[in-house]
Amino acid sequence: MGTQTGISGKQADLSGWGRFPRLTGRLTRIRSLDALRKALGPHPVIARGNGRSYGDSAVQVQGTLDMRGMAHMLSFDDSTGVLVAQAGVLLGDVIDSFLPRGWFPPVTPGTKFVTLGGMLAADVHGKNHLRDGSIRQHVDWIEVLGPDGQIHRASASENPELFDWTLGGMGLTGVILRCALRLRRVETGYIRQSLHVAGNLDRAIEVFEVATSRYAVAWFDCLGQGAALGRSVVMLGDHAEPEDLEPAQRAAPYDIPRRRPLRMPVDAPGFALNRHTLRAFNAVYYRAQARKAGESLVDWDRYFYPLDTVLGWNRIYGGRGFAQYQVVIPLASARAGLTELLGAISDAGAGSFLAVLKRLGPEAGPISFPMEGYTLALDFPVSDAVLALLTRLDAITAAHGGRAYLAKDSRMTAETFHKTDPRAARFAAYRDGIGARGVFASAQSERVTL
Amino acid sequence: MNRRVTILGARSDIAMACAHAFAAAGDDLTLCARQSETLAEAAQDLELRHGGSVTLRELDVLDVDPQAFADDGDLPDVVICAVGVLGDQLLDQDNAAAIRSVLRANFEAPAALLSAYATAMEDRGSGVIVGISSVAGDRGRATNYVYGSAKAGFTAFLSGMRNRLAKTGVHVITVKPGFVDTRMTEDMDLPGALTAQPAEVGAAVLKAVERRQDVIYVRGVWRLIMGLIRLIPERIFKKLSL
Numbered sequence: 001m002g003t004q005t006g007i008s009g010k011q012a013d014l015s016g017w018g019r020f021p022r023l024t025g026r027l028t029r030i031r032s033l034d035a036l037r038k039a040l041g042p043h044p045v046i047a048r049g050n051g052r053s054y055g056d057s058a059v060q061v062q063g064t065l066d067m068r069g070m071a072h073m074l075s076f077d078d079s080t081g082v083l084v085a086q087a088g089v090l091l092g093d094v095i096d097s098f099l100p101r102g103w104f105p106p107v108t109p110g111t112k113f114v115t116l117g118g119m120l121a122a123d124v125h126g127k128n129h130l131r132d133g134s135i136r137q138h139v140d141w142i143e144v145l146g147p148d149g150q151i152h153r154a155s156a157s158e159n160p161e162l163f164d165w166t167l168g169g170m171g172l173t174g175v176i177l178r179c180a181l182r183l184r185r186v187e188t189g190y191i192r193q194s195l196h197v198a199g200n201l202d203r204a205i206e207v208f209e210v211a212t213s214r215y216a217v218a219w220f221d222c223l224g225q226g227a228a229l230g231r232s233v234v235m236l237g238d239h240a241e242p243e244d245l246e247p248a249q250r251a252a253p254y255d256i257p258r259r260r261p262l263r264m265p266v267d268a269p270g271f272a273l274n275r276h277t278l279r280a281f282n283a284v285y286y287r288a289q290a291r292k293a294g295e296s297l298v299d300w301d302r303y304f305y306p307l308d309t310v311l312g313w314n315r316i317y318g319g320r321g322f323a324q325y326q327v328v329i330p331l332a333s334a335r336a337g338l339t340e341l342l343g344a345i346s347d348a349g350a351g352s353f354l355a356v357l358k359r360l361g362p363e364a365g366p367i368s369f370p371m372e373g374y375t376l377a378l379d380f381p382v383s384d385a386v387l388a389l390l391t392r393l394d395a396i397t398a399a400h401g402g403r404a405y406l407a408k409d410s411r412m413t414a415e416t417f418h419k420t421d422p423r424a425a426r427f428a429a430y431r432d433g434i435g436a437r438g439v440f441a442s443a444q445s446e447r448v449t450l
Numbered sequence: 451m452n453r454r455v456t457i458l459g460a461r462s463d464i465a466m467a468c469a470h471a472f473a474a475a476g477d478d479l480t481l482c483a484r485q486s487e488t489l490a491e492a493a494q495d496l497e498l499r500h501g502g503s504v505t506l507r508e509l510d511v512l513d514v515d516p517q518a519f520a521d522d523g524d525l526p527d528v529v530i531c532a533v534g535v536l537g538d539q540l541l542d543q544d545n546a547a548a549i550r551s552v553l554r555a556n557f558e559a560p561a562a563l564l565s566a567y568a569t570a571m572e573d574r575g576s577g578v579i580v581g582i583s584s585v586a587g588d589r590g591r592a593t594n595y596v597y598g599s600a601k602a603g604f605t606a607f608l609s610g611m612r613n614r615l616a617k618t619g620v621h622v623i624t625v626k627p628g629f630v631d632t633r634m635t636e637d638m639d640l641p642g643a644l645t646a647q648p649a650e651v652g653a654a655v656l657k658a659v660e661r662r663q664d665v666i667y668v669r670g671v672w673r674l675i676m677g678l679i680r681l682i683p684e685r686i687f688k689k690l691s692l
Contacts, residue, residue, distance in 0.1 A: 010639075027635065072495035097499045 017314050018054040020382045020410055021320030023443060025061030026147040031069035034117055036175060037149050039065055042272035044441035047175045049115030050090060053122060054324040054379075055410025056443035057170050061196055065175065067117055073097065074178070081183040082140060088118025089178045092308075094183075095300070100254045103183035104239070104300070110356075112305050117176040122170035122407035123368040126304075127215040127237070130361040136167040140180035147174060147439035165430050168368030170406050172431060172440050172450060188253040190240040191215070191303040195293045200337055201230025205374070208359040213238050215303075220355035222378060225346050229339065232357065233293075237303060244297060256299035265312045267319045317381040323410050325390055326377035328360055329402040334374040337400030341376060341393055348379055348389045367427045377408065387411060394420070406444065417448035424450060452502075456480045456526040458509060458563055459533030460489060461629045463632035464582055467652030468530050473500035475656060480526065482509035511559035520566035528659055529567045530580040534601075536634050542596045549596055556600035561607045568611055571620045578659050579615075580623045581608040585667070588626070588676040591692050612664060621656045624665045627651050628672035644671060 009028030015021065023411035027048075039045055045063035056128055058064065074120065081103050083094065091105060092112035098104075109124040120142060125134040132138075141155035144166055152174070154163035166173045194213070198204035203354040204218050215237035224231035242250050249255075307313050329337035338357070356377045380386040394416045397404065403420040414431045418424050428450055431437045441450075453474045457465050460481035469479055473496045481489055486506040493504040509519065511533050526557045535555045542548040563580055573579030586594050587601030605624055612622035629635060629645040646668045667673040679692070 010637075031633065072489060072662045073498040076498055093499065155671055 049118030
């Protein structure tokens with residue numbers, strides 16, 4: 001027993017949250033810097049957090065490093081909100097620990113079950129990208145174990161190239177060990193939400209373009225056709241102030257009613273999800289949301305993480321798994337691009353429980369996903385027909401100057417990737433320059449040739 | 451709750467899970483281990499996550515005067531002993547020094563330390579003593595009887611102390627975790643349904659302290675399994691490979 005040199009660990013089934021593709025490879029739990037150093041070379045490795053990227057970003061058949069064993073919070077400055085923590089810390093634990101003291105993550109993805117390391121590697125964005133940027137704008141510094149086995153500290157001023165390429169670099173520059181993250185001061189654990197029903201895509205875009213709230217997201221009925229194409233509910237939100245709360249809530253403004261988690265115990269049978277059940281679900285959901293139009297107070301957990309309450313919801317798509325498809329279309333061609341994308345999806349009769357539209361602000365990092373425009377995210381149960389549809393969507397995205405989000409991707413070809421994201425060549429060159437290419441690689445980076 | 455909780459052998463995954471469970475319940479902790487300074491980050495983490503205070507204390511269980519250790523400083527409300535090593539049955543079984551060291555680490559040292567706390571708590575008239583023992587102590591098996599016999603001794607010791615202290619206000623809890631997904635078992639292939647996460651053990655220990663339970667199996671199925679294993683007649687049992 002025990003670790004000698006090279007990679008130890010066990011053979012394990014490896015996949016992302018979408019459970020597609022499924023690979024088998026060596027998984028090593030990393031609990032110390034020593035163990036991590038021993039795991040580097042001669043085979044390529046990739047760090048993995050809580051496995052919430054959808055495809056194969058955090059899968060390496062030759063050596064996947066489970067970093068959740070390095071999960072200490074190390075310091076917190078109550079005057080600035082700066083938390084220093086190891087990369088394996090879960091975002092949900094940050095909220096549990098610091099919301100009661102009045103602090104909230106400055107940017108959050110749609111699940112709290114992500115590690116800080118995973119958030120930084122994907123340079124995640126939230127419903128506030130237009131206003132606050134992606135997570136990189138809130139990181140003071142990071143520490144990265146490079147391909148040389150040394151720890152490098154990087155920030156906007158120290159090793160700025162490493163900082164730039166690591167945020168959004170999908171673990172391909174090294175293993176993120178620690179970070180200093182600036183949390184946001186909030187006065188309550190609630191969000192003041194206003195719902196706007198948009199009968200079609202143009203209306204939805206109008207709501208986004210005039211919104212002044214911190215958070216904005218639209219949920220789509222992606223089976224809407226013709227004049228109802230893009231029928232959606234736009235949800236705007238701001239952190240509530242104490243005076244927004246009921247008197248009883250004001251006494252404990254950070255306490256929210258706890259939700260009892262449900263668990264999806266088994267894979268749903270394949271027939272449970274088809275165009276008819278989806279159409280019914282989408283229509284019912286749309287009407288239910290539309291009825292609630294107007295202002296309301298929603299607690300942080302329901303507002304930011306509505307799906308987290310169903311543990312293992314990824315099994316709803318059945319045994320073959322699902323593919324999440326998220327692309328951004330630049331502002332100038334957003335309307336045309338989104339119309340074409342939604343039209344192609346609607347024509348194919350393929351739908352998803354979750355079709356989400358967000359407005360993104362300007363591009364910040366050299367390999368980060370966001371750019372000024374609109375981002376559409378959908379998921380589909382994997383089938384040959386769906387994979388063919390996604391290839392058509394790739395072509396539409398490319399034609400409108402858009403690009404895909406690596407944290408969601410599970411099937412894009414190298415050709416599509418390099419065509420839609422010409423920054424890839426510079427990233428590959430940077431990786432070569434620091435000697436990262438043979439040391440850090442994921443199934444995804446091999447697939448898209450990074 | 452703000453109890454003072456001392457954890458002996460604090461480096462193990464089960465000990466750390468207990469630390470998180472009790473800290474989250476509002477308790478102050480003293481973590482005792484060898485090279486305790488290397489637990490500084492873990493201590494900071496506990497304080498940041500849960501509030502409360504965490505103190506580190508040097509303890510080498512094989513080289514300590516148990517009574518002096520227990521009497522030094524404030525007597526805690528709860529003491530949890532997670533001291534132990536798994537050993538390697540095949541390497542250890544023919545090696546007297548190895549057998550002795552596994553027996554010492556899993557039985558002699560924990561028994562001596564908890565005894566020292568028992569005496570002090572008995573004088574005070576209150577306290578909870580928790581021993582992390584093992585299902586391996588429920589019946590000796592070829593695959594792990596060096597470790598198992600030490601745990602059997604520890605289980606009997608805890609049972610006897612519980613009996614002795616029952617009328618004094620001091621409560622003794624025996625914890626038999628079953629398979630737990632820890633560093634100790636990392637290289638084993640454990641069946642998922644029988645294998646607890648360390649956090650489950652932490653939660654179960656906290657619950658046992660709050661409800662003053664006597665003997666707990668972390669996953670209930672283990673009580674059944676070990677009950678059945680104990681029922682097998684020896685003339686059959688000796689021929690089985692378990």
